Amino acid sequence: MGNDPGPDHADDDAFRISAAEELVGDIDLDPFLGPRHDPLAGPLDSPIEIDTSGPPLLVLRDLLCDERFPEKFSRALRSVDPDFREMFPRDPGPVLREFVRAMSWALETTEEARGDQATVEEVVDFARHLGADHRKLELTPAHHQHFGEALGSTLRHLAGRAWDDRLQTTLTTAYRVLSSALQQGAEQDQGPARVGATVVDVLRPTRDVAVVRLVSDVMIDYHPGQYLSVLTPYSPGVWRRLSPAMPSNPAGQIEFHVRDVPGGALSGSLVRGVEVGDRWVLARPLGLLEVDRTEPYRDVLMIAGGTGIAPLRCLLMDMMRFGENPRVHLFYGSRYPGELYDLPTLVDLAATSPWLTVQPVAEEADDPWWAGPAHDLPRTLHRRQLGTLVDVVTRWGTWADRQVIVSGSPDMLRATVRGMVAAGTPRENISFDRP
Known part of the structure; x- marks a missing residue:
């Protein structure tokens, strides 16, 4: 240490730490004990250059699109609320990049609306639709609050000295509107947020395709051509969209076809690891594929x-x-x-x-x-x-x-x-x- 009091005074130093404490201090205990410091502390690799004189919604969009945002936001989320550690996959990058894409669209569309209420309502409807899909995550108001706190701290960190009250006020307002719409969408949707299902049969017609048959705990009422959000035990935290190959039925029988896609976050482990007796989680049906039966019929x-x-x-x-x-x-x-x-x-x-x-x-x-x-x-x-x-x-x-x-x-x-x-x-x- 810098100001060593010397061996004669070592026992009198109330701030002296032991060798064991020094060793523990070098170990990352965040996953076990929670954050001890600001997860975003430390200098940036290089300062980001933003023009704060532009519309604040677009300034926030530019900060979101910074290549460092997903990694830093992931750290902030995991630190602000332990629940987010379980909700996100081991590599949250793809999920957070989708968040950046959706949030950027919402900010750009709102700015371009120039106060047009119909366009702003389109953004709000999008958030409600997304909230209905996010019912599967079983988010609470506290989760939404903590998510907003992590988002704000990440953007402030990226902006550095360029962050000001105008950006803070715009972010607070935009997030409050979108978060409220997300929660409204989740509350308005009908039916269970999640349904359990058991694998009852597995066929492997080719070396890289698995046909998985399941029986759900309760019937899932989906339209033919829709897809379901699926959570499996093979890649924790990874939700994927899979399309049933047979219509919904009272017996709860469902069949999915999955191909092993090289580099896929789930498909490879699913195709190789799925077995009879495995438990899956199925969530809200989505999708718009349908046959138009309006008469006269069109082929x-x-x-x-x-x-x-x-x-x-x-x-x-x-x-x-x-x-x-x-x-x-x-x-x-x-x-x-x-x-x-x-x-x-x-x-x-x-x-x-x-x-x-x-x-x-x-x-x-x-x-x-x-x-x-x-x-x-x-x-x-x-x-x-x-x-x-x-x-x-x-x-x-x-x-x-x-x-x-x-x-x-x-x-x-x-x-x-x-x-x-x-x-x-x-x-x-x-x-x-x-x-």
Whole structure:
């Protein structure tokens, strides 16, 4: 220590610490004992340059978009309320980046509204909708308060000396309005915030796909084509959107199709680790995929890539309840023929549904050697076509007279929608849910 009193006076130094205490002081005990210091204390790597003369809502947006915000905000959240340690996954970065995207949109839209009440109400409605989805987190008013405190301390830290009363007042007002709307949305939503479900069967039709069948503790009333928020034991704190492959039913039976996506936060551990008897948590259904049954019927084009077949199969199964249906032409594609794992079920549906035609598509003619034994695929009305989904679909024309429903990976969605619009399909005819 700097001012060592010397050995003769060591016992008289009331502030002297032992070697054991020095060692403990070097260990990060925050996860066990809570914060001892300001979690945001310490100098920034480099000062952020902001123009405080601009609109305060946009200044706050710029602070949110600073690349250091997610990491520093995560530390502040975990320190201000221990509950947030359990709510967030081990790597909270992706979740917090989504928060930044939503908050930035709200701030920008409010600033651009220039006081227009209808536009401001659109932002508030967005927050209410988000609050309904966040019921699954079971947030209390204290959680909202602590979240706001962590947000304020993080933005003040990033702004440094540029922070002033104007920014503080704007942030306080904006957060109070949005937080109130979030809580209103959670209170207005009906039904349980969470529903438990037990895995009763697991199929692995390919090396990287798991078909998981569950029975929920109580029936979940979702519309065909919607998705559910799902929490599993394989990646704690990670909620994912999964689309049921069968309609809601009184028995609580639900089926999900999950592909192992390289680098995914959940899919790999789920596909490899799911077993019968595991307990999952399911939350509020969302999504807008549907077949327009307005008469006169307009024919339907469905395009599914990989596990994107799940919500479309759910729609088809629901349509079988009706005596009359629009004609449906389904293109079901994958990289290799053997990955068309749900084709037998689709062929069975088509065998009893004269309004349904199934067109298999594969980018490659043969399965790779590492795929294992090849299974004979059922014969369909149409022979399997080679090529990407968008190429095969657009070979048949623009489909401009159809309602088009697309489901698959983000890359597949982008390529298919862009390709169809370029081929002449009206964009307003195409619907899909963003993963």
